[in-house]
Amino acid sequence: MRNDKEKKELKRCLEIIPDDGDEVTIDATPLSSKSPTIVDYKIYKEERKSFFQIFRADVKDRLVKTKPVDHMNSFLMHTLKTMFEHHVGDTVWKNQQGSSKVKSWKLFYSCGVHCVTMQNILYDLLVEKMYPFTNHILHQMFNNVKLLIDYECEMAYELIRLVKKQLKEGYRAK
Numbered sequence: 001m002r003n004d005k006e007k008k009e010l011k012r013c014l015e016i017i018p019d020d021g022d023e024v025t026i027d028a029t030p031l032s033s034k035s036p037t038i039v040d041y042k043i044y045k046e047e048r049k050s051f052f053q054i055f056r057a058d059v060k061d062r063l064v065k066t067k068p069v070d071h072m073n074s075f076l077m078h079t080l081k082t083m084f085e086h087h088v089g090d091t092v093w094k095n096q097q098g099s100s101k102v103k104s105w106k107l108f109y110s111c112g113v114h115c116v117t118m119q120n121i122l123y124d125l126l127v128e129k130m131y132p133f134t135n136h137i138l139h140q141m142f143n144n145v146k147l148l149i150d151y152e153c154e155m156a157y158e159l160i161r162l163v164k165k166q167l168k169e170g171y172r173a174k
Helices: 004-011 071-083 088-096 135-144 154-169
Strands: 014-016 038-046 049-057 102-108 113-118 122-126 147-149
Touching: 004 154, 102 135, 102 154, 113 135, 135 154, 147 154
Parallel strands: 014 147, 102 147
Antiparallel strands: 038 049, 102 113, 113 122
């Protein structure tokens, strides 16, 4: 840490929420491994082994008719999509226009991502990149909303320093 005064100032922007292990796990079978629906079957035995004989299976999903694709239209669509693909910074800037309030700001240390939740949108952003936030949003992130973290780490302080620097200088695209 650079000095105690800076540490105290940055610590006022943090809120440590310890991980209490209340995550929910879900057992799910992937759709690709599910068998087709069996409509009727019969069990029969040969010697000591039991076997199932399936009379009818629902295979409508596998035999659905599809319309042929015009390859030229598909090619043109993909070409135009790459030519006019939006820049992430443009989307971030556009969604901030108007009165937007930052509801929460959380750091996920293990993957280097911070999540900014606003009234109408949720941003999952990389820590090491600068994003074009407006001064209004940056002011809320630095002064009004505390950064939620599981435990104290240098990455959290670096993120707050970055927001403070952006707030002072304003965003400048490289």
